Amino acid sequence: MVKLKYVERPKLNLIEKLFFLDFIKGLKVTFKNLIKRTVTTKYPYEKLTPPKRFRGTHAHRVKDGNEPPSFSVLEKFMDINTGESRCVACYMCQQACPVPSLFRIEAIQLPNGKKKVVRFDMNLLNCLYCGLCVDACPVDCLIMTDIYETAKYQREKCVIHMDDMSERGKDFDRRRLKEPDRIWIDDQERIKLWGQIKWS
């Protein structure tokens, strides 16, 4: 059964009736919002910087001397010059991917017995941007950048290749490699929200 509650309407006195005081009270909110700065981002002229861990278009890190130790093990089997993509064609990203058919990875064996990656294509139209391939990469090669402006006129332009991925990786590392790789920039803020984390 529904219970109804009746509220008495407040009686206005003569001054409130004459000068529309309640009306002005209501308009105060409107004027506050009229003067306040808006939250609108004027997009093409003013862009939001995504956080470093933003999952945007993929990129390849290049061989520049900052490799993890697992790369030095694999390096002697590979034919990679400095400044090229450090992909070793281990197919781990394809294994981890929910839609493995978006990868086209090919590697050949050179006459001196070394392995060379000749093709690394990703069809971004099938990509989920989940980041599992980035976690799976053993040599810290495949990364995700903060680039999101990828609208194209043709479908085949949405496939990214190895050379432009390494260009994008160089650009991303130049801009944001030094940035701290954490969600909470301020540790004090994090302790306030989540408490002190005790590492064993």
Added chain:
Amino acid sequence: MAITGNSGIILTTVEEVLSWSRRNSLWPVSIGLACCAIEMMHTAASRFDTDRLGIIFRGSPRQADVLIVAGTVVNKVAPMLKLIYEQMPDPKWVISMGGCASGGGPFPTYSTLQGVDRIIPVDVYIPGCPPTPQALLWGIIQLQKKIKEKKEGKELKEIPIRVPTESKPIKQI
């Protein structure tokens, strides 16, 4: 500006004016099929306001000239989508938003349409799952560039627009 084509000064000037008015008042149909529609609503909301670009979501396809296909197009909904496209008056453009509408996305299955360009022509493809509101706005700007450049018997060329290279964060309120 005017003497670019071979159809005379008056006609090309009228064409320029029409193209200017069309690209600055793109009215999309408010149709959402899946999670990309949430980002589309987000784009229309106050943070990335589409109204300042002249983009107002209309309820009826008769009043609209852009179709933003936002989401997975399954085989069951494809006839309805084609009907909506055919109800729109000419000239009309299609933005395929997200991976599902553009190329099937993560659903390479029997029941999903592998790309909306199998049934209707698409002008701009936006990869992303879903694309951020900025990515959708960038796609709309690309469509505006396409409308600006599209003329009879002329190839599409890239037009540089005034975009800052350095990105800057907005101030907290």
